Amino acid sequence: MNDQTISFATIIQEDFEQILSAWLRNQAIEGVKRTDLVSPRETEAQSRELLAALSRALKTAGIGDDFNFSNPAWDPVREALEQITDSRTQRGVSPTEMFWFIASIKQGIFERLKNTVPDNSNHLIDEVWNATRLINQLALYAIDTFVQKREAIIERQQSEMTEVSAPVVKVWDRIVTVPLLGTLDSFRAQTVMENLLEAIVQREAQVAIIDITGVATVDTMVAQHLLKTAAAVRLMGADCVICGISPKIAQTIVHLGVDLPNVTTRADLQSGLAYAYERIGLRVVAMKD
Amino acid sequence: MESHSTSGGSPIVTITGCVIVAIRDDLDDRSVMVLQDHLVDEIARTGATGVIIDISSLEIVDTFAGRMLGAMAEMSKMLNARTIVVGMRPAVAMTLVELGMTLQGVETALNADRAMALIKAGR
Numbered sequence: 001m002n003d004q005t006i007s008f009a010t011i012i013q014e015d016f017e018q019i020l021s022a023w024l025r026n027q028a029i030e031g032v033k034r035t036d037l038v039s040p041r042e043t044e045a046q047s048r049e050l051l052a053a054l055s056r057a058l059k060t061a062g063i064g065d066d067f068n069f070s071n072p073a074w075d076p077v078r079e080a081l082e083q084i085t086d087s088r089t090q091r092g093v094s095p096t097e098m099f100w101f102i103a104s105i106k107q108g109i110f111e112r113l114k115n116t117v118p119d120n121s122n123h124l125i126d127e128v129w130n131a132t133r134l135i136n137q138l139a140l141y142a143i144d145t146f147v148q149k150r151e152a153i154i155e156r157q158q159s160e161m162t163e164v165s166a167p168v169v170k171v172w173d174r175i176v177t178v179p180l181l182g183t184l185d186s187f188r189a190q191t192v193m194e195n196l197l198e199a200i201v202q203r204e205a206q207v208a209i210i211d212i213t214g215v216a217t218v219d220t221m222v223a224q225h226l227l228k229t230a231a232a233v234r235l236m237g238a239d240c241v242i243c244g245i246s247p248k249i250a251q252t253i254v255h256l257g258v259d260l261p262n263v264t265t266r267a268d269l270q271s272g273l274a275y276a277y278e279r280i281g282l283r284v285v286a287m288k289d
Numbered sequence: 290m291e292s293h294s295t296s297g298g299s300p301i302v303t304i305t306g307c308v309i310v311a312i313r314d315d316l317d318d319r320s321v322m323v324l325q326d327h328l329v330d331e332i333a334r335t336g337a338t339g340v341i342i343d344i345s346s347l348e349i350v351d352t353f354a355g356r357m358l359g360a361m362a363e364m365s366k367m368l369n370a371r372t373i374v375v376g377m378r379p380a381v382a383m384t385l386v387e388l389g390m391t392l393q394g395v396e397t398a399l400n401a402d403r404a405m406a407l408i409k410a411g412r
Binding site for chain 2: 201
């Protein structure tokens, strides 16, 4: 075998076992093996699987100037990477550790290249560059996968939160209330409005109480959403009262110059409820003893 | 005292001094004019003191429909009849609010039953 044909691809194929064991050794040296989270046998299986996929892909896919990681030839490698990233990150492996887990493959390959390619060879540098380029791509892809998984989790949690955070409660015949918590963005405001209007129809409510005690801050956007909701409730033929307006929020609303015309407001839920009772013609009286 | 007529497909009924109109969802400019004509005629003829406009079959609204409701309420008021719009769907309410048409000056109630009670109570 002359030195021009020795490439990083042939090394992976021919010295598979040596490179694999060098990689596993390096993982331990870099401290990214995380034996507390992933068993050594599993790590070896994952490393072997990835290296085997890499070796197979290198037979067909180019790694020279025509290198393109989105090429279908790399599909099995990407799949293996996704699986490994998924299983490792679910157990709490950090992105840095994930990066080093992939990057530590380099040293074993470079070591083999150094021993097989003659000194002072430009060919050696080219091969080191090709290998670096490919392995960096692998590591970045692993990080990308990691971020995507995280984002999917965040998205799921957000939708779950939106669902549970706007429950419309019937407090009395013809009175419904929706307690708002946290921040009120456009998306949530829309959900709240939909839920509230549906509840008014279903429960034949005459008064809707919007309790904003749990809303952290009221800015012009939030005030706008509240106004719209109140207007929509009125169009449905029910009365709307916004309660839970703290002294601080009352100040903010006035300072912002937000006008709340034709909207009934009350300081707390109790006075909101009292207003609702009055609207439907009920009165709370003390029991005679 | 009960009378019945239709205009542009939307039935107009008068029950105990209260004119009830059920709006159909396929109204165009011309049938709205016809409907308004019939409505004011009916109010004048029966001397009704209340008008209930049922829009529960309206699934889609635009500024045109919103203006039509406002105009009908205004006309009835001139003839000394109190107008209450009933049966608005949640989606319709949300659309009107987004369009900035909050129908100020038009009374609303959840259903015709409630509206009737409101008119009878005279409050």
